[in-house]
Amino acid sequence: MHKREATHPLSSELQYLNKKTEKFLVNGTHFPQVPFDIGESYSGLLPNTPHGNSSLFFWFFPSSNPAADQEITIWLNGGPGCSSLDGLLQENGPFLWQSGTYAPVRNPYSWTNLTNVVYIDQPAGTGLSPGPATVQDEIDVSNQFNDFWKRFIETFSMQGYKVFITGESYAGQYIPYLAAGMLDQNDTTHFNLKGIQINDPSINEDSVMIYAPAVAALNYFDRLFGLNDTFMAEINKKSESCGYNKFLDEALTFPPPKDFPVAPEPYQDDCDLWDQIVKAATYVNPCFNMYHLTDFCPFLWDQMGFPSLAGGPNNYFNQTTVQQALHVPITDYSVCGGDIFPNGDGSVPSALGPLPSVIERTNNVLLGHGWFDYLLFMNGSLATIQNMTWNGKQGFQYAPIEPLFVPYTDALNADANGNVQAPYTADAGAGILGTAHTERGLTFSTVYGSGHEIPQYVPGAAYRQLEFLLGRIKNLQERGSYTTQ
Structure with a gap:
């Protein structure tokens, strides 16, 4: 097992501080506008050469969870061109400054409670x-990322660490290609990939992911x-004449149709x-928000500057x-932008490319929605799954209807x-909050x-899904408490 280098006077207090990493150390006790210590973290740029000609930004947060030793989880936002700092500040980081809130707060559902997490802006030109x-193309994305990643592993002495890649949206395109690129290295010293998780993923053509299910979803949520x-x-007449209804009826069958x-x-x-x-x-x-159907006017002021009409006087990053x-x-930062x-x-x-192979080679892939x-x-994701073949069969053989259980907490x-309590952070619900189905390595x-x-929006469910990806719980129906919080 690789032993981390410990050659800095403060290394007994900070897990990853040494001569190689000290230039990246973030002052967590006095981070701008955050009224509390955000803990140990490291940030900066590492080259993505020779496949690229620039650098990628990272912000790495070590975990104090003993179970996190020898593992690292990557978070990526999508876009393409959207910064992963959005995920950090408004989704799963150790401190949150979400839309409409007055000041940063600690995040009781920070993914750093479970595992070491690094947020990366990639490809170059993002964030x-x-x-x-x-x-x-995605091969270029993978090659440039792997050049960066090998340097990251070397810098923080993480040789042999288990690697998990997580993200959302267009990361559904990034992550399977990145995962395949890592697995193809046949190098578990730097690329010891053990699983991936993608939320609301862009994994197929728009005809399947966006257009075919649109009217069915409208009918389901018509009162909203x-x-x-x-x-x-x-619109329902058009859905019938365009063939969308027929497509969904045939695609969403279990097991899937042969043709x-x-x-x-x-x-x-x-x-x-x-x-x-x-x-x-x-x-x-x-103020209709395609990302969250229940939103209404006015737009909430957002420290990330998104959407631009609600960005307020300052874009935090x-x-x-x-x-x-x-x-x-000094960078002209935009949360989503860049060509x-x-x-x-x-x-x-x-x-249609690497995702089935990644499932077969890890047997640990989670798609959330x-x-x-x-x-x-x-x-759209489910229809895509039903048209994929992995581990010897096509699609799910059974309807994915089992419950997703999220634990209750003392705060709730x-x-x-x-x-x-103030500030209010007990915003993660509990009980049956969705569905969760696993077949042949795909959940x-x-x-x-x-x-x-x-x-x-539902941090407790996301936290539970990560526990499953990391192998801390056996399935997403499991009762009992969180493994750590």
Whole structure:
């Protein structure tokens, strides 16, 4: 087992501090605008050469959980071009500053309670990673990331550590290609990949992920939309004539049909129904949020500067003091931006490429989905699964209906009995909060109250899913407490 280098006077107090890492050490007791100690962390830039010609930004938070020794979990946001600092500050980091809140708070559901976590802005040109982007496809993304990752492992003396990759949205494209690239290295010293988790993933063509399920989801949530009877009748008529209803009926069967249907083409015969629904929904609710159906006006002020209309007077990670604290040069930071693929992503969707192989080679892949996401639909992911073949069979053989159980906590019990604590952080529900189904190394889990970003909206469910990915619990139906908190 590799032993971490310990050659710094403070190394007995800080797990990963040594001569190689001291230049990355973040002053956690005086981090800008955060009124508490955020703990041990390291941030900065490491090169992505020779495949790239720049550097990638990382922010690494060690865990004090003994079970986290010898493992590291990567978090990636998607976009393409969206910064993983969004996930840190508003989803699963050790401190949160979420939309509409006055100040940062500690996150009782921080993923660092479970495991060592590193947030990475990639490819180059994303977030605090200097550009310009030079990637043409996901193979380029993987090669540049692996050049960076080997340096990260060497810098923090993590040779042999188990690696888990997690993320959301367009990370559904990134992560399977990154995972395949790591596995192809045949190098468990630096690339000891043990599993991946992707929430609300972009893994297939838009025809399957967005357009085919749009009207069915509208019908299910019709009271949230409040669209008039004339529009509802017309859009349902189009869904039938465009062939979306027939496609879903055939695709969402268990086991899947031998001759799997092809999703209709959305950009012909007035079949761009998702676009038509979003336009109509915006007339009714000008603050319609495709990422979270239950939102309404006004937009909440957001420290990340997203959406831009609600960004308020300061974009937190664009502040000079914050960037200096993170050891990066002054950067015009945007949470989502940059022309990452100037000519488009040249790779096929990950479900049609490396994802089945990654399932077979790790037997530990979790796809999560929020029910209130109206951009990437859970039935789109499920239809994609039913058309994939892995470990000798196509799709799920049984309907994915088993419950997702999330533990109750003392803080939640106190809240339910009227003993509300300030600041309010007991915002993770408990009980049966969704579904979770596993076959042949692939788990599909849906979360009832969540939008596009599961750790943001239902942090207890996201925390539970991570426990399962890390092997701390046997299944997502397991009762009992969290393994640590």
